[in-house]
Amino acid sequence: VLPVLAVVGRPNVGKSTLVNRVLGRREAVVQDTPGVTRDRVRYRAEWAGRPFILVDTGGWEHDARGIGARVAEQAEIAVELADAVVFVVDATVGPTDTDERVVQVLRRSGKPVLLVANKVDSPRDEADAATLWSLGLGEPYPVSALHGRGSGDMLDAALALL
Ligand code: GDP
Ligand code: MG
Numbered sequence: 001v002l003p004v005l006a007v008v009g010r011p012n013v014g015k016s017t018l019v020n021r022v023l024g025r026r027e028a029v030v031q032d033t034p035g036v037t038r039d040r041v042r043y044r045a046e047w048a049g050r051p052f053i054l055v056d057t058g059g060w061e062h063d064a065r066g067i068g069a070r071v072a073e074q075a076e077i078a079v080e081l082a083d084a085v086v087f088v089v090d091a092t093v094g095p096t097d098t099d100e101r102v103v104q105v106l107r108r109s110g111k112p113v114l115l116v117a118n119k120v121d122s123p124r125d126e127a128d129a130a131t132l133w134s135l136g137l138g139e140p141y142p143v144s145a146l147h148g149r150g151s152g153d154m155l156d157a158a159l160a161l162l
Contacts, residue, residue, distance in 0.1 A: 002044070002051055002052050002053045003052045003053070003083045003084070003162040004042075004052070004053045004055060004081060004082045004083050004084075005045075005052055005053070005054050005055065005082060005083070005084050005085070005086060005158060005159075005161075005162060006040075006055040006057065006078040006079060006081065006082035006084075006085050006086070007019055007054065007055065007056055007057060007085075007086045007088060008057050008074070008075040008078050008079065008085055008086070008087055008088070008102060008106075009057075009071075009075075009087055009088035009089060009099070009102065010067070010071045010096065010098045010099060010102070011058060011067070011071070012090070013088045013089060013090040013093075013118055013119075014088060014090065014118040014119060014145045014146070015056055015057065015058060015088050016056055016058065017118075017145040017146055018086070018088060018116070018118065018143070018145035018151070019043065019054055019056040020145075021145050021148055021151050022045055022047070022054055022151070022155060023043055023045055023054070039057065039058070039074060039077075040055055040056070040057050040074075040077070040078055040081075041055065041056045042054070042055050043055075043056070047155045047156075047159055048155075048156070048159065050159055050162075052159070052162060055078060055081065055082060057074055057075070057078045058074070067098060068097060068098040068101050069101075071098050071101065071102060072098075072101040072102060072104070072105050075102045075105045075106070076105050076109075079105060079106060079109045079111055080109070082111060083111070083112075083161075083162055084111060084112045084113070084114070084158065084161035084162050085106060085109075085111055085112070085113045085114070086113075086114050086116055086154075086158050087102060087103075087106060087113050087114065087115050087116065087137065088116045088118050088145075089115065089116065089117055089118065089132055089135070089140070090118055090119050091117035091118060091119050091120050091125060091128040091129045091131070091132065091140070091142065092119045092125070092128055094128070094131045094132070095131065095132055095134055095135050099135065100135070103135050103136065103137060106137070112161040113137055113161075114141060114154070114157055114158045114161060115132060115135060115137040115138060115139070115140045115141065116140070116141050116143055116154055117129035117132050117140040117141060117142045117143065118143055118144070118145050119144065119145075119146070120142035120143060120144055120149065120150065121144045121146065121147055121149065122144075122149075125142075126142055129142040141153065141154045141157060
């Protein structure tokens, strides 16, 4: 049975882009408008010779309770099924209320979490990533899922949690 790593976070932060980066192929659907990825999609992945299951999440629409509740609910389901979690936040936006809700879910789960500060496309964006320390999940790993920047170090750290 392979260990499971779930990628969670609110829509549009770059979860599917990161999944594609890890897979080395464009399989997860990346969209400028949220709501395209099915709730959870499992992929077989490998890093440093270690196979694992990578789960992309997303695809929910706003409902009466709002996007925050839906994101938190989906994070809860994904986390339950995972051995460790990659929590993706958009460093160019900084922490949002929805991100805070996901943090509460992650804390309750007790599962190991790696905080990823995505969209750090260049060294001058690193300061954006530092604002994510306030989420209380430890050191944010700055990456650019789009360009691959930092993704190797991030994967080393994520696999160390499995
Ligand atoms: P998801 O909803 O969290 O799965 O986000 P997607 O992977 O679909 O990406 C949402 C948008 O953010 C797309 O337009 C991506 O091209 C863009 N994006 C993802 N990662 C990065 C990144 O590292 N840098 C920049 N500048 N844009 C990114
Ligand atoms: Mg997606």
